[in-house]
Amino acid sequence: MEKTIKEKNPPDEYTEALLDALFQSDEKTAAAAPEALIREVQGLFEAAKTASLTRPIVALFTRLKGIKARHRLSPDVLGLSRSDLEALAEVHRRIDEHGVTVGGRVHRALPIVEEADSRVAAYLKQKSVEAPSGIELWDTIRENMERIRSVLGMSEADWNSYAGQIKNCVDSPRTLSRILDLPAPVIEEVTRVTQSYRMRLTPYYASLIQRGRVNDPILLQSVPTAEMVDNIGVEIPPVAADHSPARLIDQFYPQTVTIKATNMCAMYCTHCLRIAHIGKKDRIYSDSAYQEALDYIRDNPRIRDVLITGGDAFVLPNRILRKILKALDEIAHVRMKRLGTRIPVTAPQRVDAELLEILEESNDKKPLRVVTQINTAQEITPVSREAFRRISKSVSAVLNQAVLLKGVNDSRVKMWRLCETIQESYVRPYYIFNCSYRNPQFAHFRVPVEQGRDIVESMYGNISGDAIPRYIATAGGKIPLHRDNVMGARGTDLILKKPWNDEEVPYPDADPEQYANAQFSFARKREA
Numbered sequence: 013m014e015k016t017i018k019e020k021n022p023p024d025e026y027t028e029a030l031l032d033a034l035f036q037s038d039e040k041t042a043a044a045a046p047e048a049l050i051r052e053v054q055g056l057f058e059a060a061k062t063a064s065l066t067r068p069i070v071a072l073f074t075r076l077k078g079i080k081a082r083h084r085l086s087p088d089v090l091g092l093s094r095s096d097l098e099a100l101a102e103v104h105r106r107i108d109e110h111g112v113t114v115g116g117r118v119h120r121a122l123p124i125v126e127e128a129d130s131r132v133a134a135y136l137k138q139k140s141v142e143a144p145s146g147i148e149l150w151d152t153i154r155e156n157m158e159r160i161r162s163v164l165g166m167s168e169a170d171w172n173s174y175a176g177q178i179k180n181c182v183d184s185p186r187t188l189s190r191i192l193d194l195p196a197p198v199i200e201e202v203t204r205v206t207q208s209y210r211m212r213l214t215p216y217y218a219s220l221i222q223r224g225r226v227n228d229p230i231l232l233q234s235v236p237t238a239e240m241v242d243n244i245g246v247e248i249p250p251v252a253a254d255h256s257p258a259r260l261i262d263q264f265y266p267q268t269v270t271i272k273a274t275n276m277c278a279m280y281c282t283h284c285l286r287i288a289h290i291g292k293k294d295r296i297y298s299d300s301a302y303q304e305a306l307d308y309i310r311d312n313p314r315i316r317d318v319l320i321t322g323g324d325a326f327v328l329p330n331r332i333l334r335k336i337l338k339a340l341d342e343i344a345h346v347r348m349k350r351l352g353t354r355i356p357v358t359a360p361q362r363v364d365a366e367l368l369e370i371l372e373e374s375n376d377k378k379p380l381r382v383v384t385q386i387n388t389a390q391e392i393t394p395v396s397r398e399a400f401r402r403i404s405k406s407v408s409a410v411l412n413q414a415v416l417l418k419g420v421n422d423s424r425v426k427m428w429r430l431c432e433t434i435q436e437s438y439v440r441p442y443y444i445f446n447c448s449y450r451n452p453q454f455a456h457f458r459v460p461v462e463q464g465r466d467i468v469e470s471m472y473g474n475i476s477g478d479a480i481p482r483y484i485a486t487a488g489g490k491i492p493l494h495r496d497n498v499m500g501a502r503g504t505d506l507i508l509k510k511p512w513n514d515e516e517v518p519y520p521d522a523d524p525e526q527y528a529n530a531q532f533s534f535a536r537k538r539e540a
């Protein structure tokens with residue numbers, strides 16, 4: 013009895029709509045269908061009828077839809093009746109675990125997927141052209157490596173060791189001109205600018221630069237340009253003093269502090285926010301400096317999250333890193349630690365077994381995260397990806413803080429590509445910083461806040477949510493810059509906007525009366 017009722021299930025509204033569309037008569041319906049089409053459709057029908065899978069049924073309905081759109085021929089002209097198709101639709105619904113109907117699938121879901129596909133089509137076409145990753149460029153990078161290694165007279169062992177990378181760093185315009193084919197005026201400019209700004213590229217990082225390209229995103233980040241000198245004229249506001257309550261410590265927030273544990277980096281970035289204290293002169297800090305920083309943390313029980321930055325935390329010798337992490341792990345109120353480092357992309361050779369062991373040991377006590385800075389997919393090579401893979405096994409998360417930089421990552425394609433590439437390399441996009449107004453040296457890199465919002469909002473619905481970072485301005489703390497997608501209210505509904513197609517949808521909010529006054533059932537029972 014129940015079974016017959018089920019069998020008589022009428023088609024759902026989507027299947028009804030699909031069948032209506034297929035059987036809608038128009039002037040050509042009566043026309044004779046080409047023999048080949050009839051044979052093709054009959055073949056698909058036979059396959060669908062005997063199938064225990066949904067695919068052949070979907071294939072038949074999809075083809076019928078295509079034929080209707082293209083040739084304006086209805087199924088009946090091709091020898092299929094409406095009840096034939098209704099029966100098949102019922103078979104489809106029964107096979108599908110979630111009761112999805114063939115109408116829902118063919119008439120609704122597939123067009124939605126198609127519409128979604130069209131939003132990323134341009135990106136997929138453009139990504140390898142506009143924003144190739146270091147993995148895609150690996151053959152040329154390897155050639156660069158061989159050439160640079162031989163020009164600098166480095167052995168393979170030198171190249172593959174951190175000490176070798178630092179010892180052979182590219183820090184003079186002369187060396188730069190020997191390893192890259194840069195035009196003479198560019199080298200002259202570098203000579204002028206490096207009188208005021210320190211340049212240091214590891215040979216590895218230099219090998220990521222595509223030869224002869226003066227707008228290469230790696231070059232722009234590592235070789236000081238005339239703007240850095242010419243932009244001067246505005247006084248640099250003090251960066252350090254206003255947020256440093258103790259030696260080496262910066263604090264904006266009640267429960268989080270940073271220890272600036274070194275002023276050194278393996279490579280000096282042209283857009284460095286800490287340009288005033290980084291990269292003038294390498295300084296080794298004394299034990300007492302670390303002790304005073306740790307004392308401040310020890311004496312302030314509110315502090316639960318400690319970032320070790322610099323400079324670059326991985327520049328610290330293993331011995332010091334181990335000591336600081338151990339000290340932090342012994343402070344009961346410190347619950348997590350983060351290490352800020354760009355070394356996995358600038359000198360991945362640093363990531364050795366001993367470092368990994370230190371990370372893992374500390375992470376086993378309390379969560380340890382690594383926060384890195386990758387600004388372009390070109391910085392992800394098989395070598396840096398491997399470094400991140402190994403680090404990600406030793407710590408609880410690897411996060412990226414990118415800086416939005418003109419010419420480096422200021423287009424949708426470049427930023428989507430960056431976020432997807434790092435996600436594929438064991439790194440979670442965390443922040444995108446709008447390039448700060450504080451340092452006039454890099455005004456030329458700045459991108460308007462609104463352009464950044466366009467780029468970041470364009471990711472929603474188009475790339476994995478897990479690959480979408482938060483967009484931040486740094487102005488005495490980190491201030492979110494995201495666009496508001498709550499457009500207003502209509503009655504008791506909020507009106508939300510889908511960032512990917514501007515469609516507005518009503519969203520009933522929680523009932524404020526219920527929220528404020530209703531008690532949970534268990535609590536009511538207890539009172540009764």
Ligand SMILES: *Cc1c(COP(=O)(O)O)cnc(C)c1O
Nearest residue numbers: 262263264265268269270319490
């Ligand atoms: C960036 C930063 C932090 C950490 O901010 P989160 O939003 O927690 O990542 C903390 N202190 C200082 C001084 C910082 O610059």
Ligand code: SF4
Nearest residue numbers: 277280281284323354
């Ligand atoms: S790695 Fe960070 S601290 Fe070092 S130069 Fe680059 S931006 Fe500055």
